[in-house]
Amino acid sequence: MKVGLAATSSLSVAATSSPNAAATLPVNGTAPLPANIVVDAAARRHPISPLIYGLNYATADTLRALRVPIDRSGGNSASTYNWRLDAHNTGVDWFFESLPVDPKAVYQYNDRFVSSARDGHATPMLTIPMIGRVAKLDKDGKPLASFSVAKYGKQQGADPSGWPDAGNGIALDGTPIKNDPDDASVPDDPQSQQARIKRLVQTFGNANAGGVRYYLMDNEPSLWHVGHRDVHPVGAHASEIASRVVTYARAVKAVDPGARVVAPEEWGWNGYRYSGFDQQYLAAGHGGPETAPDKLGETHGMDYVPWLLTQWKQAGHPVDVVSLHFYPQGGEFKETQGANPAVADAPAIELLRNRSTRDLWDPTYQDPTWIHSVIALIPLMRQWVDTYYDAGTPIAITEYSWGGDTTMNGATAQADVLGIFGREGLDIAARWGTLTPDMPVYKAFALYRNYDGQGSGFGTTSVAATGMQTDPDQVSSFAALRDHDSVLTIVVINKQRDRPADATIAVEHFAAQGKAETWQLADNALARVLDADLAGGQLRATLPPKSVTLFVLRGVAR
Numbered sequence: 001m002k003v004g005l006a007a008t009s010s011l012s013v014a015a016t017s018s019p020n021a022a023a024t025l026p027v028n029g030t031a032p033l034p035a036n037i038v039v040d041a042a043a044r045r046h047p048i049s050p051l052i053y054g055l056n057y058a059t060a061d062t063l064r065a066l067r068v069p070i071d072r073s074g075g076n077s078a079s080t081y082n083w084r085l086d087a088h089n090t091g092v093d094w095f096f097e098s099l100p101v102d103p104k105a106v107y108q109y110n111d112r113f114v115s116s117a118r119d120g121h122a123t124p125m126l127t128i129p130m131i132g133r134v135a136k137l138d139k140d141g142k143p144l145a146s147f148s149v150a151k152y153g154k155q156q157g158a159d160p161s162g163w164p165d166a167g168n169g170i171a172l173d174g175t176p177i178k179n180d181p182d183d184a185s186v187p188d189d190p191q192s193q194q195a196r197i198k199r200l201v202q203t204f205g206n207a208n209a210g211g212v213r214y215y216l217m218d219n220e221p222s223l224w225h226v227g228h229r230d231v232h233p234v235g236a237h238a239s240e241i242a243s244r245v246v247t248y249a250r251a252v253k254a255v256d257p258g259a260r261v262v263a264p265e266e267w268g269w270n271g272y273r274y275s276g277f278d279q280q281y282l283a284a285g286h287g288g289p290e291t292a293p294d295k296l297g298e299t300h301g302m303d304y305v306p307w308l309l310t311q312w313k314q315a316g317h318p319v320d321v322v323s324l325h326f327y328p329q330g331g332e333f334k335e336t337q338g339a340n341p342a343v344a345d346a347p348a349i350e351l352l353r354n355r356s357t358r359d360l361w362d363p364t365y366q367d368p369t370w371i372h373s374v375i376a377l378i379p380l381m382r383q384w385v386d387t388y389y390d391a392g393t394p395i396a397i398t399e400y401s402w403g404g405d406t407t408m409n410g411a412t413a414q415a416d417v418l419g420i421f422g423r424e425g426l427d428i429a430a431r432w433g434t435l436t437p438d439m440p441v442y443k444a445f446a447l448y449r450n451y452d453g454q455g456s457g458f459g460t461t462s463v464a465a466t467g468m469q470t471d472p473d474q475v476s477s478f479a480a481l482r483d484h485d486s487v488l489t490i491v492v493i494n495k496q497r498d499r500p501a502d503a504t505i506a507v508e509h510f511a512a513q514g515k516a517e518t519w520q521l522a523d524n525a526l527a528r529v530l531d532a533d534l535a536g537g538q539l540r541a542t543l544p545p546k547s548v549t550l551f552v553l554r555g556v557a558r
Contacts, residue, residue, distance in 0.1 A: 032500040032542055035475040036468040039490055041557045042509035043464035048422040048480055050460070051123075053449055054430035056399065057106045057113075062435060063120025066442070067449040067457065071117040071124055072216070072398055072430040073109050074265070076227045078127035079219050080185065081109045082134035083196045089135040089146065089184060091227040095159045095166040096146035098135035098184040106434070110196070114204055114212055125214040125262065125398070125430070126200075128193050128252065130244045131224055133185040133231040144184040146230035152177050169230065181231045190251040197255040207258035215252050216398065217245045217263035220325065222276035222304070235276030238298045242311040249318035260320040262396060264308055267325050269371045273303045309388040317393075321428060322385050325399035326377055328356040329369040332413070333403025333433075347497065350409040353402055354495040355473045357416045361424050378424040396428035397421075404441070405433060408546035411440035411521060412495045415548040418448050419478030419491055422462050443526045447491070447550055451519045451526065458482075458550070459489040475501050475543075481557055488512070490551040494543040505539040505551070512555040522547040 054070035055062070063071060080089035080098075088109065089098045101108060108116070109126065117124035138144055145166035149158055155167035155177070169177045197215070204211040221241050224232040241264065249261040266272055270279055278292035289295070299307035305324070312319050327333060330352040358365035359375045366374050381395040402417060404410020414431075421429050435442040448458040459480025467477055479490045488510050494501040515531035522544045532539045532551055543549050 030499045032502040033474060033496065035470045035492070035494075035501045035503045035543075037470065037475075037477045037490075037492065037503060037505045038464070038466045038468055038508065039477075039479040039488070039505060039510075040464040040466075040508040041479070041481060041488055044462065045481075046425060046462050048458075048460050048462050049425075049427045051428040052421040052426050053418065053445065054122075054125075054398075054428065055435065056430050056432050057108075057434070058120065058122070059106055060116050060120035062442075063117065063122045065437070065450065066445045067455060068120065068122050068445075070214075070428065070430060071113075071120065071122040073113045073125065074127045074216055074219050074398065075432075076219060078109055079129050079131045079221075079224070079228055080133065080135045080231070081127070081129055082136065082186070082188070083110050084192075085135065085137055085141075086110065087135040087137050089228070089230070092168075092229070093227070095157070095163075095168055096184065096230045097159065097163070097166050098137060098144045098146070100137060100141060100143070111200070111203060114200065118204070118210070123213050125216055126212050127216045127219055127265075128196075128248055129188060130218040130221065130248050131228060131232055132188060133181055134188040136184060136186045146181075146184040147177055147179055148183065151183070152179065176229065176233070178233070179230055183230075185231050190248050193248065194251045194255055197252060197259075201256055206256045207260070211256070212259065214260045214262050214321070216265055216323065217248055217261060217319075219265050220267040220271065221264065222271045222274070222279055223267055225276055225280050235278070235280035237277045238275040238294045238304055238307060241275070242308050245308070245312065246315045246318050253318070261318060262321040262323045262398065263312075263319045264305060265323050265325065265398060266305060268327060268329070269373070269375065272305045272324065275299070275304050278304075306384050306388045309384060313389050317390055319389075319393075321394045321396050322381065322389065323396040323398045323428070324377070324381065326359070326397055327399075327401060328352070328359060329367070329371060330356055332356060333401045345404065345407045345409055350404075350407075350497055351473075353404060353409055353413040357402065357413060357420060358472075360417065360420050378420075378426050382425070394427035396430075397426065398428065398430045399432045400429065401432045405435065405439050406441075408440050408522070408524060409495075409497070411444040411524075412493050412546055412548060414441045414444040415447065415491065415493050415521070416476050416495070418444070418458075419476065419493070422458070422480065423465075423478055425462075438524075440521070440524045443521050443524070444548060446526055447519065447521050447548055451550060452528070456552075457489075458491065459487065460484075463488075465490065475503070477505075486554065486556055488553040488555065488557070490516075490539075490553070492541075492543060492549050492551070494545060494547050494549075496545050498545050500545060501543045503539070503541050503543055503549075505541075507534070507537055507539065507553065509558045510553065510555055511558055512553040514554070517552040517554075519550040519552070520544075520547060521549075
């Protein structure tokens with residue numbers, strides 16, 4: 001959905017301290033909030049997919065340090081990546097410029113990305129363009145502009161970073177410019193992408209021999225008319241995307257039958273419900289949802305994504321993983337889009353972050369933004385797949401972010417999201433945005449994947465963790481058994497801005513031995529703190545505001 005940012009990463013994972021170091025609680029005169037939690041190691045057991053801890057465009061250092069299992073190469077400009085030239089077009093994100101890919105940048109698409117992911121011990125996911133045109137460069141390998149000011153006249157915006165000829169494609173009177181797509185792109189087709197995959201297989205082996213296992217079918221195709229209006233100015237019809245996915249999926253499987261095809265990679269709520277053609281129609285004010293042309297004439301009243309699944313089912317199940325993107329719409333990640341970083345920790349935004357993770361799972365939560373509907377995304381995706389496609393097909397959220405990367409509120413939201421993914425049975429997830437070791441959100445991943453710097457992490461079999469009369473917008477909890485060493489792990493997240501939480505955790509159907517080893521992320525430090533006493537089958541601990549605490553109990557599940 002957004003252009004990726006280059007980043008560096010160090011080998012640091014977690015700042016550990018003595019096991020006898022106690023967490024420091026703020027002195028604010030506020031009585032701690034009682035939080036009563038019941039963890040039942042025998043209830044609601046199911047495996048947690050390790051692939052939910054994925055990232056987009058992570059460095060090899062980050063992949064190794066956080067034990068990230070899957071790394072995605074996607075985003076808007078992946079739709080126009082020309083593998084023969086190693087070039088891409090930035091689209092609406094940056095003045096529609098066709099540029100050579102910087103070989104030193106993390107933001108890559110092909111051989112270098114696969115090598116980096118493998119170096120980080122992660123499975124690579126690569127985007128296959130389906131839009132029909134990809135970037136071209138001039139005869140000297142230099143950039144080209146889709147909306148040249150010299151050719152099309154002055155525009156409302158032009159590149160301020162030293163290339164004033166690259167315009168934004170909007171004339172001074174506000175009308176979109178109709179450009180010649182040959183200015184900065186060339187035609188592309190499934191045969192070209194087949195040749196690309198053949199070369200990847202020759203270089204890295206096939207999907208079953210350590211090569212690229214996942215190929216994503218483009219990126220947010222119902223927004224091509226927005227992000228790539230220089231090459232696809234008319235919104236894509238539902239039938240266009242249905243057929244293109246089938247054609248490109250077959251092209252992939254013809255070269256590498258073991259590869260997994262991932263689609264439809266749609267952007268958000270309206271991208272789940274309406275085709276690109278209908279979204280463009282509605283945005284132009286031509287009519288309301290009841291007159292949307294594709295919904296009337298192509299999907300026959302069905303929402304767009306479920307209808308796509310019916311078409312792919314009829315075509316013989318060419319899609320192996322059903323994928324969507326999701327970003328909360330209340331401003332939670334605005335600072336990642338160039339807004340004032342202070343927005344990230346504004347009280348209203350922090351409260352939204354605490355609450356809006358419910359969009360992933362809660363059938364009683366109505367999103368208060370323009371969506372104004374219940375989403376419950378993971379159950380919704382599972383229902384769609386089981387009803388309209390093939391029951392049990394893996395589901396993925398391959399782009400998401402709750403923002404606040406440099407804030408503890410962002411870290412508590414990220415920890416909440418990772419816990420929700422495991423509890424709700426999501427199969428694959430990849431967080432959008434660059435993470436570096438100084439960020440609290442990075443450390444939230446570390447708490448789940450490598451809290452001690454020695455490879456220890458959250459459990460692999462989810463079990464019940466129920467807050468008894470505890471508001472999950474204030475305190476949430478997750479639990480899992482770690483199958484290889486008879487450990488019960490419990491994560492408790494105090495989302496409150498200024499108030500500690502007094503947690504009482506009843507542990508059932510698990511015979512614990514001794515105290516609970518305790519790790520805590522607070523004040524942007526991940527450290528081991530005082531072990532928690534287990535008395536009468538209960539753990540008790542006071543948790544700082546904006547903190548994530550992991551309890552590690554050794555024993556035997558009963």
